[in-house]
Amino acid sequence: MPLIVRDHTWTQNLSTVYISVPLKAVKTANVHIICTDDYLKVSFPPFLFEVFLFASINEEKSEARIGNGAAVFTLQKRRDEMWEQLCTNIDKEKQKQIREQAVLKVQEKAVEKSKTKATRIQQEKKYALETMMKLESEERERIQKRKDEVCARATAELDFWRETQRKTAKGNENQIKEQRTSTHDNKPVPQKIKHANTSPADTALVKTDNTITGQMRSKQKTKDLPAPRSAGCIQISFTPRVFPTALRESRVPEEEEWLKKQAEARRAIDTDLAELDDLTEDERNPDWLKDKGDKLFMAGNFLAAVNAYNLAIKLNRKMPALFSNRAACHLKLRNLHKAIEDSSQALELLTPAVSANASARLKAHVRRGTAFCQLQLYVEGLQDYQKALEMDPHNAALRADTEQIRELIQGSTPRSKDEN
Structure with a gap:
């Protein structure tokens, strides 16, 4: 049953x-918060504030602000008048009807808000799609323009190269003709006479001329040919499937994800084992490490105790006492969130709940509840203390602490809860 809030204030x-x-x-x-023209409800478990307004208000122009430990409502009246009181006195049947109407109205507003949000999201998606299509079109046009520019430049360079080659070839031909002309001018003996009375010097000269002409033509052909393409080799390897399952029945993504997780787990185990290589035989025993951590805790060396419990947990994560005792160390060191995590882990390991582990579960609940209270989360802390009190109802100190937390929640005690 919710606790009714009666210490509210109002002005007008x-x-x-x-x-x-x-x-x-x-x-x-x-x-x-639920607010209509004639009804206001504020629910913050385990508390409830409800008021049936004296007169109608303008819900659309009213507003609520939550902060600094209070909810402040500014309600605009339908008519300018002074109210005799905040609440109106109506029977329970009328109150029930007003509550149902308020819930229906809130549900209708939620549906309308959901539809409006869906429409807005659809419009945003449409606008995003149009913008993306426009950007892609502009990008394609830019790329096409760039291609055209590169193609035009390459064509111009090719034409220039061809013209240069043509001029070079023409110059070489003219040079060959000039060499032949000069040779014939110096040796005016016709080619036909070579078979009749040709001296060895004339024969050598003709051979030299032919050799020079052939070399120049070969060099010209070499310039016309493009450079050879570079060769390469692409290595392709195929990995066989790990699971001997028919392809039509297999689920490849799930299998690959499983293999990946197995590999990560093996690497983590290998790393942990590598860290434990330098330990002595006693330091490899989690029970010995637990006793050492307990002694360090009793001596007030909480940080060293945490280190001992950490090493023991690496060796054995199934001992709830390690997590519960480390939670006690974190409480002393003011590591409240870590204390909550370790206490929760200890409670998970202490399942099922039997009489043999009742004492360990009680300690874990008290330590987690203490951490919650120090974080000013008194409702969560009260739940843990109540569970601990159920296991040991005759514990006077535990009952007194539970009552103190309950008084803090109800606002009757100004100081904060700080359990050790």
């Missing part, structure tokens, strides 16, 4: 009503 003027509701150290995310 002709047009506005101001209501302040204390939130009792509750997180803002856990506050739920």
